[in-house]
Amino acid sequence: MRIVPFIISAVVTTVLIVALNTQLPVNGGKTPRLGYFLSPQKGFWKNAEPVDVSFNGDFKSDQLQGNASVYLDERLVPHVYADNEHDVFFIQGYLHAKFRLWQMDFQTYAAGGRLSEIMGDSANGTNFFKIDQFFRRLGMVYGAENSLKAIEADAETKAVCDAYTQGINAYINSLDESSYPLEYKLLDYKPEPWTNMKSSLFLKYMSWDLAGFEDDFEKTNAKSVFTKEQYNALYPYGRDSLDPINPKGTPFKMAGLNLAPPQQADSLYFNYKATVAPAGEQEKPNKNNGSNNWAVDSSKTKSGKPILCNDPHLGLNLPSLWYEMQITAPGFSAYGASFPGAPSIVIGFNDSCAWGFTNAGRDVRDYYEVKFKDSTMQEYWYNGEWRKAAMRDEIIKIKGKASDTEHIAMTVWGPVMYDMHYPDKLNTHKTYACRWKAHDASNELKTFYKLNYAKNYEDYLAAISTYQCPGQNMIFASKKGDIAIKQQGQFPAKWKGQGDFIMPGDDSTYAWRSYIPDSANLVMHNPTRGFVSSANQMPYDTSYPYYLGTDNYPLYRGFIVNRNLRSMQNITTDDMEQMQTSNYNVFAEIARPVLLKYLDQSNLGDDEKNYLNILKNWNLESNADEKGPTVFNVWWDSLMTTVYNDEFAQTTLPLVWPNESTLVDAILKDSAYLFADDITTTAKETIADDVNAAFKKAVVMLQKTEARSNLEWGKFKASGIRHLLRLPAFSRLNLVSGGGDHIINDYTQFHGPSWRMVVELTDKTNAYGIYPGGQEGNPGSKYYDSFINDWLVGKYYKLLFATKSEMEQQTNLKGKITFSKS
Amino acid sequence: MKFITALLLTALLGFAAPLYFAWWSFAITSLVVALAIHQKPLRAFIAGFLGVFLLWALHAMFLDNANDHLLSGKVALILPLNGSYGLLIFITAFLGGLVSAFAALTGSFARGGIKH
Numbered sequence: 001m002r003i004v005p006f007i008i009s010a011v012v013t014t015v016l017i018v019a020l021n022t023q024l025p026v027n028g029g030k031t032p033r034l035g036y037f038l039s040p041q042k043g044f045w046k047n048a049e050p051v052d053v054s055f056n057g058d059f060k061s062d063q064l065q066g067n068a069s070v071y072l073d074e075r076l077v078p079h080v081y082a083d084n085e086h087d088v089f090f091i092q093g094y095l096h097a098k099f100r101l102w103q104m105d106f107q108t109y110a111a112g113g114r115l116s117e118i119m120g121d122s123a124n125g126t127n128f129f130k131i132d133q134f135f136r137r138l139g140m141v142y143g144a145e146n147s148l149k150a151i152e153a154d155a156e157t158k159a160v161c162d163a164y165t166q167g168i169n170a171y172i173n174s175l176d177e178s179s180y181p182l183e184y185k186l187l188d189y190k191p192e193p194w195t196n197m198k199s200s201l202f203l204k205y206m207s208w209d210l211a212g213f214e215d216d217f218e219k220t221n222a223k224s225v226f227t228k229e230q231y232n233a234l235y236p237y238g239r240d241s242l243d244p245i246n247p248k249g250t251p252f253k254m255a256g257l258n259l260a261p262p263q264q265a266d267s268l269y270f271n272y273k274a275t276v277a278p279a280g281e282q283e284k285p286n287k288n289n290g291s292n293n294w295a296v297d298s299s300k301t302k303s304g305k306p307i308l309c310n311d312p313h314l315g316l317n318l319p320s321l322w323y324e325m326q327i328t329a330p331g332f333s334a335y336g337a338s339f340p341g342a343p344s345i346v347i348g349f350n351d352s353c354a355w356g357f358t359n360a361g362r363d364v365r366d367y368y369e370v371k372f373k374d375s376t377m378q379e380y381w382y383n384g385e386w387r388k389a390a391m392r393d394e395i396i397k398i399k400g401k402a403s404d405t406e407h408i409a410m411t412v413w414g415p416v417m418y419d420m421h422y423p424d425k426l427n428t429h430k431t432y433a434c435r436w437k438a439h440d441a442s443n444e445l446k447t448f449y450k451l452n453y454a455k456n457y458e459d460y461l462a463a464i465s466t467y468q469c470p471g472q473n474m475i476f477a478s479k480k481g482d483i484a485i486k487q488q489g490q491f492p493a494k495w496k497g498q499g500d501f502i503m504p505g506d507d508s509t510y511a512w513r514s515y516i517p518d519s520a521n522l523v524m525h526n527p528t529r530g531f532v533s534s535a536n537q538m539p540y541d542t543s544y545p546y547y548l549g550t551d552n553y554p555l556y557r558g559f560i561v562n563r564n565l566r567s568m569q570n571i572t573t574d575d576m577e578q579m580q581t582s583n584y585n586v587f588a589e590i591a592r593p594v595l596l597k598y599l600d601q602s603n604l605g606d607d608e609k610n611y612l613n614i615l616k617n618w619n620l621e622s623n624a625d626e627k628g629p630t631v632f633n634v635w636w637d638s639l640m641t642t643v644y645n646d647e648f649a650q651t652t653l654p655l656v657w658p659n660e661s662t663l664v665d666a667i668l669k670d671s672a673y674l675f676a677d678d679i680t681t682t683a684k685e686t687i688a689d690d691v692n693a694a695f696k697k698a699v700v701m702l703q704k705t706e707a708r709s710n711l712e713w714g715k716f717k718a719s720g721i722r723h724l725l726r727l728p729a730f731s732r733l734n735l736v737s738g739g740g741d742h743i744i745n746d747y748t749q750f751h752g753p754s755w756r757m758v759v760e761l762t763d764k765t766n767a768y769g770i771y772p773g774g775q776e777g778n779p780g781s782k783y784y785d786s787f788i789n790d791w792l793v794g795k796y797y798k799l800l801f802a803t804k805s806e807m808e809q810q811t812n813l814k815g816k817i818t819f820s821k822s
Numbered sequence: 823m824k825f826i827t828a829l830l831l832t833a834l835l836g837f838a839a840p841l842y843f844a845w846w847s848f849a850i851t852s853l854v855v856a857l858a859i860h861q862k863p864l865r866a867f868i869a870g871f872l873g874v875f876l877l878w879a880l881h882a883m884f885l886d887n888a889n890d891h892l893l894s895g896k897v898a899l900i901l902p903l904n905g906s907y908g909l910l911i912f913i914t915a916f917l918g919g920l921v922s923a924f925a926a927l928t929g930s931f932a933r934g935g936i937k938h
Contacts, residue, residue, distance in 0.1 A: 002934040006928060006932050009927040009931055012924045013927075013928050017921060020917060035845055035917065036844075039878075039914075040885060041840045041881070042840060042845045045881070045882050048889035048894065051889060051890050052888075186900075781892075782890070782892060
């Protein structure tokens with residue numbers, strides 16, 4: 001009888017298959033299903049794209065309305081030519097999915113608070129459930145639902161989104177488990193059908209990234225630690241050294257709106273030094289989400305035609321946020337950077353004009369403290385009576401566990417973000433509702449869509465007029481010779497100080513009373529100075545009648561951009577590329593003399609002299625191979641700590657660290673600086689004492705850095721571009737590069753110029769661009785990161801803005817895909 | 823001769839079945855081959871192993887070469903195999919072979935069981 005060995009081997013076979021078909025726990029994460037993952041017919045090997053792959057194809061669908069061709073150029077940029085508008089957006093969706101499906105899908109999981117669904121509640125030290133909770137309670141889904149209604153109420157944008165969604169789904173439907181993008185196989189889930197709601201969620205994610213910054217809790221805490229005088233010194237409103245987007249002296253019409261603070265505000269709201277109570281880490285968009293854009297007119301260029309430049313600075317990830325393409329249909333042909341996840345070209349140009357964006361950075365997210373009658377949270381106190389709250393239930397599915405339901409009370413202000421189930425960062429155990437501009441119904445897609453068709457300045461103004469959030473500095477230049485910039489968005493008309501701190505939620509007079517009229521969002525059109533620009537600085541000086549919020553506006557990039565542009569003449573696209581990649585550190589130009597002035601240079605040791613000389617001899621270029629920027633940054637950071645740490649150690653709760661510009665401005669203005677004294681000692685320290693103490697501490701750190709051979713700025717900064725899952729194997733780490741904070745080339749560790757574009761509006765458009773990524777999202781493709789090395793050294797690609805017949809003649813195409821109605 | 827036939831059939835069907843069914847469907851075909859071409863258990867085991875081992879190794883090598891080892895190098899860091907694509911190909915082939923070998927062994931024992 002062989003029944004026993006039969007049973008044994010059958011069991012072994014079954015166990016083997018089951019084990020290889022299960023995600024096994026390892027090191028706080030989970031393996032893929034190894035049998036599936038390793039199968040050369042189904043698993044990751046199928047994603048190993050041949051390096052000489054051809055992308056020729058023929059796609060037929062009864063959802064298409066006509067015929068179209070797509071030419072993939074040498075860099076795998078698609079050039080789409082469709083004979084109707086529906087098909088061009090269908091194909092855009094199809095191509096976004098074909099090259100970036102996992103990323104698009106994953107970003108909407110993040111935005112919609114659904115990461116736990118695919119990642120489990122936590123993995124490899126990241127608490128995905130907490131991140132999901134945060135986004136749900138912030139009202140991301142609520143806001144996306146509202147905006148979807150606005151998008152679908154507009155016949156044009158609805159048609160565009162429907163076509164785009166159809167195209168994505170046409171691609172998804174062509175997939176099976178062997179052709180899913182790699183990350184699905186790694187995490188073991190499947191692509192779900194795309195919807196217009198997913199596009200809306202993606203756009204809300206951008207709103208969060210760009211208009212989600214606030215520090216109301218931290219500043220409320222600051223109010224309890226500092227006096228009014230100290231507070232205003234730490235977080236000043238406006239600056240002497242500011243060079244605003246609309247130059248100083250621009251006349252403003254008086255506000256016709258009531259901008260007086262509520263009656264009791266002095267005692268109830270501007271109550272410096274009151275008490276609050278331990279803190280947790282919170283999701284925050286990066287404060288460095290800045291950008292540059294500028295345009296110069298014909299008087300300043302060699303060709304006599306305007307040049308427009310834009311480089312949005314964002315978190316740099318792989319796959320990249322941007323996907324480069326040209327889309328052409330009757331009525332328009334647009335080229336530029338698109339968002340995988342949304343239709344249209346976002347930053348780019350067409351045959352008549354070019355446009356771009358930088359972030360406005362206005363504070364449009366505030367908190368109100370709300371008192372509920374009891375823990376059921378059904379009624380809250382508002383204007384002297386109990387008012388009913390609606391309840392919104394958000395279900396968070398968790399892989400391998402039971403689902404969680406977040407009960408979110410909805411008030412007149414908005415969703416209750418923090419309550420006893422989800423404590424705020426000051427751990428007050430109170431209840432706070434969030435009022436955020438991104439909660440409102442708005443249709444930002446319409447702006448991008450209409451810009452794609454824009455022919456002239458009037459079209460530009462019309463395209464941007466409906467845009468609400470996230471507020472942007474929208475720049476424009478046309479072949480007719482116009483240049484313009486306008487800070488566009490719907491911004492609450494705030495009284496001075498409104499929304500800096502948490503506001504009382506029982507009194508309607510603390511509400512945003514109205515919005516700043518669009519006529520007060522000034523447009524600068526063909527100014528005599530010959531250029532317009534923005535770099536996230538304050539849009540206006542402090543004589544602007546509406547409150548702009550404190551101190552979230554960087555100063556120096558705007559300052560150096562304007563200084564450069566004022567002096568430049570006969571500008572060429574090469575000049576603009578050099579300026580866009582410039583590593584000149586104007587902050588160090590201002591701050592280095594301060595350090596050197598106060599340093600006692602007698603009795604220095606050898607190392608001290610050495611580092612001092614490096615700093616003295618530095619040419620102020622923060623290039624990768626310079627040691628000067630490392631010495632400067634370490635010393636300046638050390639000075640910041642020396643000056644402020646004693647005051648800030650008065651609370652264990654979160655505060656907002658002052659801006660570097662605040663300190664340098666203060667020292668330049670007044671050497672007897674309010675915070676120079678170390679309040680933990682009996683001696684009375686001066687700025688000179690602080691600068692010398694900071695230098696001694698900096699030298700110790702510099703010695704350690706030098707011992708690791710990391711004194712060169714590029715090595716010290718240790719920049720990288722990380723995969724969205726933070727997998728080192730799919731990331732490009734330890735990239736040696738220059739740039740940094742306050743520099744036009746604002747490339748910090750993981751943030752930087754995410755798309756550099758220079759467009760000269762000559763009769764035949766002369767455009768250049770590059771982004772730090774590659775056209776394919778697949779880590780198994782050679783096009784995954786193919787632009788990064790060129791981007792690092794400041795190279796640009798000539799952008800092939802071509803007609804269909806010009807594309808037909810290209811000899812180095814990577815493929816041609818035809819689309820037709822079946 | 824039986825050995826070679828079994829090995830080739832195992833490979834052929836082991837390729838064909840996953841075109842339509844789950845990744846592990848080759849286990850069924852390996853078992854069926856061992857049932858149809860009866861060999862002693864050890865020989866069936868080895869033929870089953872080699873059939874899928876060689877199939878997967880060659881297939882993975884083919885895809886990997888066309889890809890210039892771009893992806894295998896990265897996956898071999900995640901798994902973690904120190905970035906060695908050669909080791910990754912071996913492990914891939916070995917796991918496929920192992921499943922097939924035990925399936926074939928089961929087939930061989932089943933046939934043996936019926937005979938006696």
